[in-house]
Amino acid sequence: MPIEIESPEQLGYSTIKYNLTESSISDTLFSDIQLNINDLKLCYGDHLGKPELRKLIAEDFPNLSEENVLITAGAASALFIVATSLLDKKDHLIVIRPNYASNIETPRAIGCEIDCVDLKFENNFSISVDDIRSKIKANTNLISITHPHNPTGIIIPQDTMMDLAALCEKNNCFLLVDETYRELNLENNYPLGASLHNRIISVSSVSKAFGLPGIRIGWLISQNASLFEKFLAAKEQIFLCNSVIDEEVAFQYFMKKDVYFKQIKEHILKNYQTVMDWISAEKRMEMIKPHGGVVCFPRIKNTELDLKKFYEILNKKYETYVGPGHWFEMPENYMRIGYGWPTNEELKQGLKSISLCLDDIKE
Ligand SMILES: Cc1ncc(COP(=O)(O)O)c(C=O)c1O
Numbered sequence: 001m002p003i004e005i006e007s008p009e010q011l012g013y014s015t016i017k018y019n020l021t022e023s024s025i026s027d028t029l030f031s032d033i034q035l036n037i038n039d040l041k042l043c044y045g046d047h048l049g050k051p052e053l054r055k056l057i058a059e060d061f062p063n064l065s066e067e068n069v070l071i072t073a074g075a076a077s078a079l080f081i082v083a084t085s086l087l088d089k090k091d092h093l094i095v096i097r098p099n100y101a102s103n104i105e106t107p108r109a110i111g112c113e114i115d116c117v118d119l120k121f122e123n124n125f126s127i128s129v130d131d132i133r134s135k136i137k138a139n140t141n142l143i144s145i146t147h148p149h150n151p152t153g154i155i156i157p158q159d160t161m162m163d164l165a166a167l168c169e170k171n172n173c174f175l176l177v178d179e180t181y182r183e184l185n186l187e188n189n190y191p192l193g194a195s196l197h198n199r200i201i202s203v204s205s206v207s208k209a210f211g212l213p214g215i216r217i218g219w220l221i222s223q224n225a226s227l228f229e230k231f232l233a234a235k236e237q238i239f240l241c242n243s244v245i246d247e248e249v250a251f252q253y254f255m256k257k258d259v260y261f262k263q264i265k266e267h268i269l270k271n272y273q274t275v276m277d278w279i280s281a282e283k284r285m286e287m288i289k290p291h292g293g294v295v296c297f298p299r300i301k302n303t304e305l306d307l308k309k310f311y312e313i314l315n316k317k318y319e320t321y322v323g324p325g326h327w328f329e330m331p332e333n334y335m336r337i338g339y340g341w342p343t344n345e346e347l348k349q350g351l352k353s354i355s356l357c358l359d360d361i362k363e
Pocket of ligand 1: 023073074075076077100146150178180181204205206207208213217218
């Protein structure tokens with residue numbers, strides 16, 4: 001099944017007044033970034049990706065250089081490359097769930113053995129290394145997590161990340177950390193997984209934090225040279241090289257990234273506060289406080305409510321959309337609220353719609 005079948009881009013953005021489904025900031029306008037691409041030669045690009053862009057990406061992290069960075073077509077293709085390079089029918093995968101759909105659907109299509117470790121609201125959605133250890137088998141080749149976690153916005157403590165890397169080393173497997181929301185952290189910076197250990201593969205992109213999903217630029221970072229070569233070979237089989245236009249736009253944006261990001265950060269901090277104010281007043285719902293990403297994953301306390309009706313009314317009467325629980329293989333009383341995309345006023349109205357909708361269905 002196409003994973004994005006209910007996504008706003010498929011439904012049509014014009015049908016949605018209050019869009020709280022997105023896990024990103026809103027899309028950047030081409031005219032808002034000063035670009036000069038007139039001299040660009042429309043040749044095949046470097047198979048690894050534009051070297052200057054790789055260098056800029058690596059610069060943010062200690063221990064890493066452009067040698068460790070492979071440019072991909074969005075994080076989506078990086079995840080596909082990792083899954084198809086590391087998993088076979090005979091392999092075993094451990095998925096920390098909820099996870100991004102591709103991190104489950106591609107391995108399912110490959111036909112490998114999959115075990116899920118479910119994060120629980122009751123445990124503050126925190127990751128237990130012991131739970132993961134208990135699922136390890138002789139044929140485990142990959143453990144997969146999203147960080148900041150999608151859809152809860154939870155951050156993994158560095159000690160836990162190191163314990164997971166050590167677990168992978170001991171069992172000769174790898175840790176895939178989908179860090180697509182990385183720059184959208186609300187507090188201090190935390191280390192990139194791949195900069196900590198050569199058993200960790202980090203994936204990210206320009207889509208979520210910089211509002212540039214239309215240029216399809218992402219990357220895969222690994223300190224493991226043989227693994228890196230495998231990923232390059234997979235990239236070449238799928239699309240040879242990236243679009244040089246996309247790479248150039250990302251490169252020029254990255255040169256001024258800090259300037260553009262200042263405004264973005266102010267916006268997400270303001271919207272974060274709006275969500276926190278709303279949830280502390282909305283007693284019919286509860287939430288584990290997010291620390292990163294621009295998403296949170298509250299739940300309706302009363303599971304007896306007609307939740308099908310709830311989403312119908314929310315969408316039709318209030319023209320408000322959130323990511324319902326089934327997007328994440330979770331019960332429908334959970335919902336992902338994305339607070340980076342809407343303006344502050346739209347967010348306030350969207351959250352109010354959820355409360356009004358709860359009034360409506362209890363009647
Ligand atoms: C956790 C996560 N990983 C990867 C992706 C894919 O992003 P991209 O646009 O970089 O391909 C998404 C998009 O929704 C996501 O939420």
